[in-house]
Amino acid sequence: MTTPTLVTMNGFAAVDFGVAREVLQRGIAALYLIGFLSTLLQFRPLAGEHGLLPAPAFLDRMRRLRERSGKKVLRPTVFSLVRYTDRRPVALCTAGCVLAVILIAGLPQAGPPWVPMLCFLAMWGGYMSVTAIGQRFYGFGWEMLLCEAGFLAAFLGSTAQPPPTVILVLFWWLLFRLEFGAGMIKIRGGREWRDLTALTFHHETQPMPGPFSRTAHLLPRWFHKGEVIGNHVTQLGVTWLLFVPVFSLVTDQSWPMVVGAVAAGVMVVTQLWLVLTGNFAWLNWATIVLAFAAVGIPGSGSDFSSGEGAALPLWWTVLTTTVAVVYLGLNWPAARNLFSRNQVMNGAFNRWGLGNAYGAFGTVTRTRTEYVIEGTLAENPSEEDWAEYQFRGKPGDVMRRPGQFAPYHLRLDWMMWFLPLGDRLDGWFAVLLRRLLEADAPTLRLLASDPFDGQAPTAVRVISYRYRFTDRAEHRRTGAFWVRDRRYELVPSVDLEQMHRSS
Structure with a gap:
């Protein structure tokens, strides 16, 4: 008795779904680990104080909009309660990684059900705080999916029941x-x-x-x-x-x-x-x-x-x-x-x-269109003086085989794909060009290679190319994975002074 x-009642307890719960809890925790780690490594140059889309300026705009409208226009985030600094997302993501690791190990699940519940809710709230201020760089469907799955995982309970x-x-x-x-x-x-x-x-x-x-x-x-x-x-x-x-x-x-x-x-x-x-x-x-x-x-x-x-x-x-x-x-x-x-x-x-x-x-x-960013150290460059910036995942060098990066999320590379589809060039992309002209170290770390080894270029430009995969015969003959055709100069040669005048 x-x-x-x-x-x-069986209607309340799914007694034969213990394995399902194990995979859900540990698997979702592993995905949070990846999400927090990618944020730890990318958030500052993307949306930090001096990022491509600075979070403090975004928070200020949302605050003014709320004052005018009287409505809450920002998703819940701890950064609406405390002043944003670049150190705080680091602390948040570090704590999120620690929680994710102990959940993957199954330690909270060995206690009463409220223990894993609090761990998952903390990760959910922490990651939602980041996505709320990450703007375009966190506007992907899988960001929302991770948050929603984490919320539900909080109520799966412990291994004892x-x-x-x-x-x-x-x-x-x-x-x-x-x-x-x-x-x-x-x-x-x-x-x-x-x-x-x-x-x-x-x-x-x-x-x-x-x-x-x-x-x-x-x-x-x-x-x-x-x-x-x-x-x-x-x-x-x-x-x-x-x-x-x-x-x-x-x-x-x-x-x-x-x-x-x-x-x-x-x-x-x-x-x-x-x-x-x-x-x-x-x-x-x-x-x-x-x-x-x-x-x-x-x-x-x-x-x-x-x-x-x-x-x-x-x-x-x-x-x-x-x-x-x-x-x-x-x-x-x-x-x-x-x-x-x-x-x-x-x-x-x-x-x-x-x-x-x-x-x-x-x-x-x-068809595939790629925008290739080039820079030069020459004061009066000829065509041979320009060198390409290589991204980690986005196609660039035709001899480079595409890499495997998922489940890690290369947010900048993804946003570069949207540009030829009609994304604006005068927003975060213009700031990216300015950061390259400044040889900004955090921004350069987002890329696969800097052709100038940290030295600031005198100018940058953007060239539009049409890319396609090589067929088997082309690959055997050249070793290339891509064939590309130059289309036009999207952004003519521009230096840092010109970028400042146009901003």
Whole structure:
């Protein structure tokens, strides 16, 4: 007989999903470690006091806007409570890395459920504080996804009790929104997704190709059509099977959990192909981790089958149920968005970033344009005096094979991809050129190489190139991975004095 403070109904305790919880908690913590580490290494030159988009100036604008409108216009951040200095994000990210490591090791999970809850909520609040002031450099869908997954992970509980069923169902819903939303964006987007030609171009034109992207690009057209079909089947069809395990609550049979595990397996396979053929930060790995929420192993919950181990504390059941009700209420706009003609991609519907819209690549570009930044030390340079700045992940030197960087996020390289698609040149990009003219050391550390070894160039310029992968014959003959054609001079030669006059 159980005590009055325990609830043993199967509807509350998912006794056969212990492995799912282990993967979710440790996997999400690992993703937070990557997120905090990438912020630790990149935030100062991108959005620090002297960054490309300074956070203090942004905070001042948001503060003035709030005073005029009387409404809170900034997402929750600790930097609205304390003055921003470059040292404070360092302290925040260092603490976030420490918390992530101990969660990966499973130490908080060995205690009562409120211990891992507080650890995950601290990471969620800390990372949300960074994304709130990171502006364009933190405007990616996987930043929101990491925050939302971290919030839900806070309520998965400890190893002493089974995970709460309602929280696992919320993870299924999050994965459904992520995948089904991405599928609907594609169907509603460019014609190339409907005529099955999208991946004939995408491996070559994606933001940051990986080591095997060229190999994938050179595969036959029938294979690329099969990729698109597989994508549509997975995102628009298989995703619905994520909810089948809920029937295990009302039947003694194991088939519902088997169906859920198979659906998760299909998603993992498709995501691993994306991992192999591109660099999408932690988006694919986050999807893989979330897929394990649907992996129940019949009979694996024998440790929770009797006694207090099969129960959840009443206070924990009340808390997780309350969280679920509030969370689902916040998700209503996201649910409507999935089936809206004007579907929003990668958007938040509330300040807390819970219940977001996800999706990517509703349209696929057919050609690849790259903006190459060059500098010179000569006072009156000839064409031979110009040297290129090389980025870490963005294509540059045609002889360099694309690298594997994901799940690490190279934010500057990603933003460079958006420039030829119509992004403004007079914002952060103009500041980037100025920092290069100043030989700013933190900015130069974001790049793969500085052709001037820290010496300030006399001038910089930007050249537009058209890039494409070499075919097999070209690669055998030259050893190059890319062929590029110079198009035009986007930004003529400009020196530091001219940059200051134009700013």
